[in-house]
Amino acid sequence: MIKAEKELRDYFEKMGDYNQAAKMLSLDMSTNMPKEGFERHRRALTRLSGELFAMNTAPKLKALIEELSLPEHYAELSPEMKFSVSLMKREFTENSRIPAELHNDYVSEKALANKKWQEAKKAGDFELFKDQLQKVIDLKKEIIAYKHPNEPVYDALLNECEEGMNTETYDKLFSELKEFLIPFIKEILSKPEPDDSKFNRIYDLNHERKAQEYLLKYIGFDYDRGTTAETEHPFTSAFSSKDVRITNHFHEDTAIRPMFSSIHEGGHAIFGQNVNPAFDGLPAENCRYAGLHESQSRFYENTLGHNINFWKPIYKDIQKIVPEFKDVSLEEFNREINHVRNSFIRTCADEVTYCLHIIIRYELEKEIFVNNVPVSNLRDMWNEKMQEYLGLTPPDDALGILQDMHWANNYYGYFPTYLLGSIYDGMFLEALERDLGDVDKVLSDGRIMDITKWLNEKIHVYGSTRTPRDTITEVCGKEVTAKPLCDYFKKKYTDIYKL
């Protein structure tokens, strides 16, 4: 290893240490911090982010990257170091253009936005959030204009979330989907609804906690390299392949929702835990592609978890752990988890109407970042689109525009990656069945670890070193298209709803 590589690795270690501390503060802000602890945490987080930003834009980093980019050195690097050098080169150029003060302002305002959003959501009133949201959106636009001066802002954001994506591709994929979905959902909703009365009851939170542990172990989450905590909204935070944290929220009025959140976050976490350990401490160690990441959480949650065969080998155990399901047959359970209906909350939606929730958000983000509509108009636009696509008007903003934490937390251009993840999943399912045979059979045999192993080898191990486009080409042998997802929906719901 030449001196510059050794030095760059040490530099990554230092950045990694600061990042570890910053992530820890963030995680604590959502998990265990008392209300009044906010200001000190925000201050410390702003400080560490400032130091990280300075390290990301330091001349020393530039010199190391330039030296390692020389063809004779670059050729000698491992794939993960090649990736790291190319990525840092690009990011260095982009970050160096952002004034440090603007960056620090943004970090600090963003933390405040999160707090305001929480307060507004509690009150169910978007008015309490909109000014701070406008502030961070304006700062974000400014930052993106510095980083990507020649690109439309929203395209740059989409590409930051999922390399290779832009409005043109999303528009194409999403219209393909819409064309299929809108009449298809209408058809489903014309059929009789399943009876859900058995599910309307109070559930013991400790049963839900135990079910989470059972399910996470079942799908392959490693508790030596990960733990769980409780938050208002479920999420996953990866410190390294050896330390991945899952959070969840348990509900008294539903045991189903938290179980599927467990499986969803479990999918993210299994990805994080199975990146090549040689990448530890390098920029390649986490998957930075949101669509690809969501494809894995959603593959576990939907493609596997919403398949009756997933439950066949374990449903008796689940009934023991959650005795509230004692008198619910597997067939009834399956009807309820695949119960299609228009509803307010994205994360509670079935996998079919879910797509419309995302399309609404994608269209609104285009309004914000392409058409520059002021934030104060967003609530009305949200409510109109809900009426248009789902036939519902939210009774308050907590059930409407305030339901998601994304805009309060720097996730712009992120929402469409959920649906992109499902589009990938349609394609991954085809590839999986090509390699392992009928997925119903693999699941009903209880061989889920064969699937986890397949995903580990085909996708997870690469971390960030392979772009989503290359991953799709390698695994599926074709370009991205929504057709396999539509086919999957058609087959599955024709059967369940006797269309």
Add this chain to the structure above:
Amino acid sequence: MIKAEKELRDYFEKMGDYNQAAKMLSLDMSTNMPKEGFERHRRALTRLSGELFAMNTAPKLKALIEELSLPEHYAELSPEMKFSVSLMKREFTENSRIPAELHNDYVSEKALANKKWQEAKKAGDFELFKDQLQKVIDLKKEIIAYKHPNEPVYDALLNECEEGMNTETYDKLFSELKEFLIPFIKEILSKPEPDDSKFNRIYDLNHERKAQEYLLKYIGFDYDRGTTAETEHPFTSAFSSKDVRITNHFHEDTAIRPMFSSIHEGGHAIFGQNVNPAFDGLPAENCRYAGLHESQSRFYENTLGHNINFWKPIYKDIQKIVPEFKDVSLEEFNREINHVRNSFIRTCADEVTYCLHIIIRYELEKEIFVNNVPVSNLRDMWNEKMQEYLGLTPPDDALGILQDMHWANNYYGYFPTYLLGSIYDGMFLEALERDLGDVDKVLSDGRIMDITKWLNEKIHVYGSTRTPRDTITEVCGKEVTAKPLCDYFKKKYTDIYKL
């Protein structure tokens, strides 16, 4: 405010931010970190501690302190800034003498010592821990020799834990106590033991969790400025007066122990939450005197919590929250919480034999730091002293020398402060009764918040700005003596055991 003061305050803010992050990583290591996450956390913690050490010994800090120490500037400072400047001046001189590499080695080896201790404790075998313990003790001795070149090592450690203390004073106080205690305990143990059969059962951990919340609220812990978590060993970590974390361990075989741990940690936390908020971010904001801190946790735990009158207004509620006590009368409950017996574990001991547990540790620390006995001899010495003072020989090291986390975590000279805290408590009780009247009456009236308020005003609000000696003089009007504690024991146990 002159420029140098403003700059020093900014400097404290920066150190405070790093400290916040470092504390967060430490807290997470004990609460929610998965096993395999250790190395990355240790690395990040070592890095931040190194940066903090550099800030603590930087020429810039020296220049600011020197300027503010000039009589004309110093005279203008607030009491908390006066304290900060004096403290930093002393610490700067001491810390500057420690080679940075030695400091970093120590931080890193200490984190490893904690891990090794956990493994050894699990295996019940001191052999697995002793080499790493020897390593950190040797490093600690070296550090102390740099910091305090003209002081005996153990005196320096005792003074670092509790300003003003040394072996001479502890020897005097502890012999005073021993002289009273040894025949007194013999007399108690000659009396019939209370029947504890009702308490030997399985307790629901969720009942214990709810009891903790009830008790913490009852004594005045503010949940807006603090939260709780679960760890192997209970402790309290204060980030600021607005953010104090309590941890506890819940046990299936006893609900009493976790309830008293809650009250104990609650005492620490109430101290932390009630320091003058003007001290926030300054070195004065936490109480740095271990004896004074322990006096507060132990005042709540023992002086108040082990008094039957504490429970009179709330015992009915406790029976509802912990239905396992449904058939236990208050009188039976009181006999059991004040059940004196020789036992292995310090943190399970009654308040009388507890004193002997501390005296054993104090005598062993003198062996380590005064007589320089090698660590490999410590287990035998521990077991001999247990036999001598408590008539017991631990069946394994988990019940013996490995029971406490202190030596694995840089707490040397700390153990005696627990007992010193109780000695203070004897004196504080006298002062409290002088001001508020008979404590039995205040407690049985349910006016515990009067006591919390009294402690807030007399002790907590000062944070670190008043030394323990000055606190005792101000509050009690006399020098420290063990007599009030002995009188308290005598009165209480003569009554309970009909001596």
